Amino acid sequence: MDKFIVRGGKKLKGEVSVSGAKNASLALMPAALLASGISKLINTPQLNDVYTMMKLLKELGVKAKFVREDSFGENDIVELDTRNITSQVAPYEHVKKMRASVYVLGPLLTRFGYAKVSLPGGCAWGPRPINLHLEALKKMGAEIELTEGYIVTKSKKLKGAKINFDVSSVGATGNTLMAASLAKGTTVINNAAMEPEITNLAEFLSKMGARIDGKGTSTLTIEGVDELNSSEIATIPDRIEAGTLLIAAAMTNGEITLTGISDFYINSVISKLEDSGCMIKADGDKIYLKSPGDIKPTDVTTSIFPGFPTDMQAQWTAYMSIADGASKVTDTIYLDRFKHVPELVRLGADIQVNENTAVIKGVKKLKGAKVMSTDLRASASLVLAGLAAQGTTEILRVYHLDRGYQRIEQKLKVLGADIERTAGAEF
Numbered sequence: 001m002d003k004f005i006v007r008g009g010k011k012l013k014g015e016v017s018v019s020g021a022k023n024a025s026l027a028l029m030p031a032a033l034l035a036s037g038i039s040k041l042i043n044t045p046q047l048n049d050v051y052t053m054m055k056l057l058k059e060l061g062v063k064a065k066f067v068r069e070d071s072f073g074e075n076d077i078v079e080l081d082t083r084n085i086t087s088q089v090a091p092y093e094h095v096k097k098m099r100a101s102v103y104v105l106g107p108l109l110t111r112f113g114y115a116k117v118s119l120p121g122g123c124a125w126g127p128r129p130i131n132l133h134l135e136a137l138k139k140m141g142a143e144i145e146l147t148e149g150y151i152v153t154k155s156k157k158l159k160g161a162k163i164n165f166d167v168s169s170v171g172a173t174g175n176t177l178m179a180a181s182l183a184k185g186t187t188v189i190n191n192a193a194m195e196p197e198i199t200n201l202a203e204f205l206s207k208m209g210a211r212i213d214g215k216g217t218s219t220l221t222i223e224g225v226d227e228l229n230s231s232e233i234a235t236i237p238d239r240i241e242a243g244t245l246l247i248a249a250a251m252t253n254g255e256i257t258l259t260g261i262s263d264f265y266i267n268s269v270i271s272k273l274e275d276s277g278c279m280i281k282a283d284g285d286k287i288y289l290k291s292p293g294d295i296k297p298t299d300v301t302t303s304i305f306p307g308f309p310t311d312m313q314a315q316w317t318a319y320m321s322i323a324d325g326a327s328k329v330t331d332t333i334y335l336d337r338f339k340h341v342p343e344l345v346r347l348g349a350d351i352q353v354n355e356n357t358a359v360i361k362g363v364k365k366l367k368g369a370k371v372m373s374t375d376l377r378a379s380a381s382l383v384l385a386g387l388a389a390q391g392t393t394e395i396l397r398v399y400h401l402d403r404g405y406q407r408i409e410q411k412l413k414v415l416g417a418d419i420e421r422t423a424g425a426e427f
């Protein structure tokens, strides 16, 4: 199992490009199932979660491959040939690796009238239910049974319905949007997720021939059509990767420019970085950040887009651990998402978790130690802490990072970080 060795204290400087968004790709890829043909997804990041989704789609009969090299000499277009779908079953072996596998449910059911998808189960930081996905499909006429760990859904032709989500859910909005695109009649989704990844999905569906109004708002109206055609779309930039890199510069007294992303995607993070003393200039698809040196303690509370993302909560907690005073970080989306805290404490941070709030007393310096990754964003927070710490930090189990960050250590190295990947025997 690979690990990272980070020798902290290097100021990050320079320019680096942002990859395509993991969470957009994970919705765009299953959407290709809605049509028979060849779809192309441009700017797809090479990540383990993307490979897991490719494997799952292959299991269903899709021919999936990366076909174009990007400027780093790596491929960035995924081609999905859906002309010969042979199965509507998403097995446990794939779904257990990645919860986003549940995105195949809506497209398979609406196109083929049947889908059997393993229940995703728990997650590293607590329960992540899918009741809203199932309730919406039921309202559209699906019969749903839970047997032997699988969701088995059947329906003749789904019917348009009025769906009012009690909670704004990215996944449930995505699944309903895909299902409604081929349903009979009109579906209205109220309290729909407004995350840019969902808007990217809605744009792709429109290019495939779906009729969707209200993109980017909390009310989506979908007029079902009989058939969709395969198409192509560019994946939006990864706002969480961008936010993580900006914090890396802020924590190391650095000065960086990100390319390939506009401030629209991360205004909430930029505004909090400014509150903490950073100087930021956004211009077109570039974002420049200069670290404040002394970091002002700045509270954040996560919320749905355009609020501060839960996927940046762990990284912000790491940042505040070296602020000049005390701050609070509250997660309202996932109340238990604090697995990174005990590991940050091993690096010298002073953090107490009180219900869904981390109370952080900034320390002058973090000190390198051996720490363990527990999930994707927790791992990112440990890398950030390691970059700012005195001495050497060993981060074990970086496979969590490989699920969602493309070439993270290469990008950090370009910026001057002292970080290397080694094959570690520990697990």
Ligand code: EPU
Residues within 6 Å of the ligand: 023, 024, 026, 099, 100, 127, 128, 129, 130, 131, 132, 133, 134, 167, 168, 169, 170, 171, 172, 193, 197, 310, 311, 332, 333, 334, 376, 377, 404
């Ligand atoms: N929820 C329900 N019932 C449901 C679905 C969600 O109660 O049926 C609740 C959840 O428990 C949570 C809230 O609704 O409190 C929001 O969850 P959401 O459904 O929006 O999350 P998701 O679709 O499972 C996506 C991202 C996550 C990100 C969340 C929130 C993908 C593949 N995953 O998950 O990304 O944290 O939205 O923004 O898009 C990550 O990238 O590290 C990651 C975990």
